[in-house]
Amino acid sequence: MANPQAQDIIRCRYCEDEPAVFHCIPCGDDLCPGCKVFHLKSKVPSGHNIVRLSDKFHANNQIKMCEVHSSKAYEACCKDCQAPVCILCIQEVHGEHAIGKIQDLYEKQKAETAEELCKIKTQLKLEIIQRIKDFNEEEKEIKTCHENIREKMKKQGQDFINHIISILREALHESEEDEKRKSEEIFHQKEENEKFDQSLDHLIGKFEALTRSNHPADFLLYLKKNPNTFRELKFPEKVTIAKPLFTAGRFNKFKNKHQFGKFIAGQISHLKSVDDSLQAIQPTFKKVLERSVKLSELKTKREKLLHVRCLDDRSAYISGRGLRILLIDSSGTELDSISTDRQPFGLAVMQDRSLIYSDFEDKVIYRMSLDKKKTKLLNTMYHPRGLCCSRSCDILVCMSDYKYSLSGRVVKYSNSGEILQVFLEDQNGKRLFVNPYFVCENVNDDICISDIEIKNSKVVVLNRSGELQFKYYGNIQSRTSKKEFKPLGLATNSLGHILVADNANNAIHLINQDGNFLSYILTEDDGISRPWGISVDTSDNLWLVEHTNACVKLYKFLS
Incomplete structure (x- = not known):
């Protein structure tokens, strides 16, 4: 009578005599110790993966069948396509591609995924x-x-x-x-x-x-x-x-409503869609390059350049001395030209992509729609300079009046021209500005202003309520700072960094949200001269205009 236990012994596929001790996962063969040596000498696209027979049915060692060719198992991976493939996939589609071990691709992508998950846990999750x-x-x-x-x-x-x-x-x-x-x-x-x-x-x-x-x-x-x-x-x-007789007074609903007082509802601003919002957070993985890379340079025919304001990651408005605002692309091609009655002293782009600019002499902010219809957006009390359109659709305006030394202020207007806030003094009643020049909004809603004085020029940063966060007087200890700090153009990037155009020292400062100096992303050694207006586009590239050279330059400074 046969031994029933002998029927349970799994035999080696090759010699069929010896009991199998090992299993090759890609080939699906059960092997004895002797045949294992000869089996390893045979070549297969994915290589051999020998495990103990007892581990054959472990979840990690199960054979995965191809989704295209259901009778064939995934034996290798295509390095070009970054996907698992079977022998028929290689013959039909991936014959000219680089083929490798599926385990190698798995380990590589597993490590990359782990790194991304770590970033999500430490950054996105905390955010x-x-x-x-x-x-x-x-x-x-x-x-x-x-x-x-x-x-x-x-x-x-x-x-x-x-x-x-x-x-x-x-x-x-x-x-x-x-x-x-x-x-x-x-x-x-x-x-x-x-x-x-x-x-x-x-x-x-x-x-x-x-x-x-x-x-x-x-x-x-x-x-x-x-x-x-x-x-x-x-x-x-x-x-x-x-x-x-009794003659009833005329009741004017509109007039009496304003006699009572006016309620201004704060606007809710949805910055982007869900997918775009994730993309807006993901750039926090970006790093500042050790050396900025110049992407393009355009020499214009303008006498002097003063302002640049990005429309998107491919185009920007520029203006200077003269009565024209130009729209150019990253290669320097002129896409559009807008005529003005006076020289613009500030540019900004609204969320509907319409352009606004300040008329310093007439104390007016004009709006130019996409179909080139010019309208008067608002009148200002003092002479307007730099402009910024916030994510909440409000308009920030730098103002000053040379007749009054204490007139420097930044005013927030609604997009219909109503005054919402006036930034004039700090929490202790001290004047914030003397001559505010440029203004921009950071990703944390902080308001950044360059304030120009004969001495003690600075960058003033307020929170959205108008409370002073810090004042930045330049990197005094740096050898790059040869002259008095003169901040003009300001911009911010997706990391919340503040970029400052130091006109006197031919440098672009990079500081963090707390006002700490991080680095110079551009200096005189990089060939920049008299930087004036700067702007960062949606791809985090820096556009700057040089005042004396009337030159527009585009740099990549984040990896």
Whole structure:
């Protein structure tokens, strides 16, 4: 009788005599120790992966069948396509591609995925947790703010009601007093006329009695004694009493609403779609290059260049001395030209891609739509310079007036031209600016302003509420700073870095959100001269205009 246990022994596929101890996963063969040596000498695209027979059915050692050729297992990987392939896939599609071991590609992509997951845990996850925390705090702040506003509205409404009641009481009192005065006059006149009526009755009765007398002598003697009886009759004066009138005042809903006060609802700005938002976070993996790479350079025919404002990652508006604003692409090709009545002193791009610019002399901000229709967006109290359109669709304007040394300020307007905030003093009542020149908004909603003085020029950074965060006076210790720090153009990137064009020292400073100097991404050694306006496009490339050379340069400074 055969031994039933012998039937359970798995034999080597090649010699068929010896029990199998090993298993080759790609080939699917069970091997004894002796045949294992010869099996390893045979060549297959994926290479051999020998495991103990006891590990054959482990999840990691299971054969995965090809999704295209269901009868064939994935034996290798295509390095060019970064995908697992079977023998038929190699013959039909990947014959000319580089073929490698599937395990090698797995280990490589596993390591890269682990690195990305680590970044997600340490950066994206923390970013989202912080955002949720910020939203919770903001929800509380919004609720408290609205509760306070509603209390103010109720108080203002009660004050209006009290004022209206006071006016009503005064008007009712006037009516009552007038009624009383006229009632007294009517009573007096009625009394006078009643007395006169009684005297008339007496006179009529007297003469009627005399005419009924049998003796004419009585009648004649009475008239003899009272010759002026009828002539002396004096009628009471005639009094006309006009009826009172009430003319209702004209109620103007619009006017009275503004007399009550105006509620300005804060706008909700959705920066981008969900996919774009993730892309906006992912650039935090970017690093600053050790040396910036020049992508292009354009020498313009303009006399002097002052401003540059990116429209996207392929084009930007530039302006300088003169009455034209140009739209150019990254190769320097002129795409469009806009004529102006005066030289622009600031450029900005709205979220609908329309252009706005400041007219320094006339104290006006103009808007140029995509179809080139020019409209006056708003009038400013002082002379406007640098402009910025925030993500919340508001407009930040730098202003100053040379006649008044304390006029420097930054004003936030709504896109309809209403003043929302005026940034003038810090939390301690000290002046923030002398001559604000350029302004931009950071990814954390901080407002960055370059302030130009004869001495002590600086970059002033405020939070969205207008509270001072820090002032940056340049990298004093650096050998690059040979002259007094003169910050002009400002820009920010996706990492929240602040870029500062140091016009006096021919350098571009890079500082972080806390005002700490990080590096010079460009210096005089890189060939830049008199940088004025700067702007960072959606791909984090730097556009700068050189004032003296009238040159536009494009650099890559993040990897």
